[in-house]
Amino acid sequence: MMVGYARVSTQDQDTALQLDALAKAGCSAVFQEKASGASRRGRVELARCLASLQRGDVLVVYKIDRIARSLFDLLEILRQLEAVGATIKSVTEPLDTTNSMGVFVVQILGAVAQLERSMIRERSIAGQVAARARGRVPGRERALSREDEAALVAEYLRGGITYQGLGLKYGVSPHVAKRAVYRATKPAEYLRRQRC
Structure with a gap:
């Protein structure tokens, strides 16, 4: 049986392109989700998909990076597939894990995808550092505004008003009001939360 898996990283993105390709490939069942690929814990549908596979099944994906975000993750998925006697196929890449050369190609593509993500992250960080050096946050x-934020914090410190009330008064969400108060009253904790 051909089993499809489609994933996009955010709720704003659409799986339509992947779903069309998986249907065209002949998938009789398709699991789809909108979740970051950074952690397998957050990909509930992937876990369900892998658990449903049986001997002889083919897991079909649009691209290999839709299922694995690192070479380690990909190798773990390949081990799971091998354990149940299933294989994997990409509709946009020449993958066939029914032979050793196909497994090697999948591993190479997984390593290349991981390298590409690392390079994108490095460029993004370098861009942020350069922007900060130019004075841009x-x-x-x-x-x-700084004035409104100072007034909001002062009003909070006087007491008798909630974040919800401050948000309504200043035309922002309660979360924005809370972050403003934290920045002023708990700067170390605020910075720690931002890094998490």
């Missing part, structure tokens, strides 16, 4: 502009 990466990310979105703050929802509150």
Whole structure:
């Protein structure tokens, strides 16, 4: 049986392109999810998909990076497939794990995908460092001006108002109000949370 797996990283993205390709490949069952590939713990549908596979089944993906975000992750998935007697196939890449050369090609592609992600991350960090050196802070502009943020914090410290109430009064979400208060009253904890 051909079993498909489609994944996009965020709720805003669409799996339609992958689903069309998997249907065209002849998948009789398709598991899809919108979750980051960074951790397998968050990919519930992938776990269900892998658990459903039996001897002779073919796991079909649009691209190998839809199923694994690192070579280690890919090798673990390949071990699981081998244990149940299933194989994997990509509809956009020449993959066939029914032979040793195909397994080797999958491992090479997984390593290349991991290298590409690492290089993108390094470029992104370098861009942020360069922007900071030019005096620009990466990310979105703050929802509150410095004056409004100072007024909001002062009002919170006087007491008698919730983050919800501050958000309504200043036209921002309660989370924005809370972050403003944390920045002013608990800077070390705020910075620690931002790094997590």
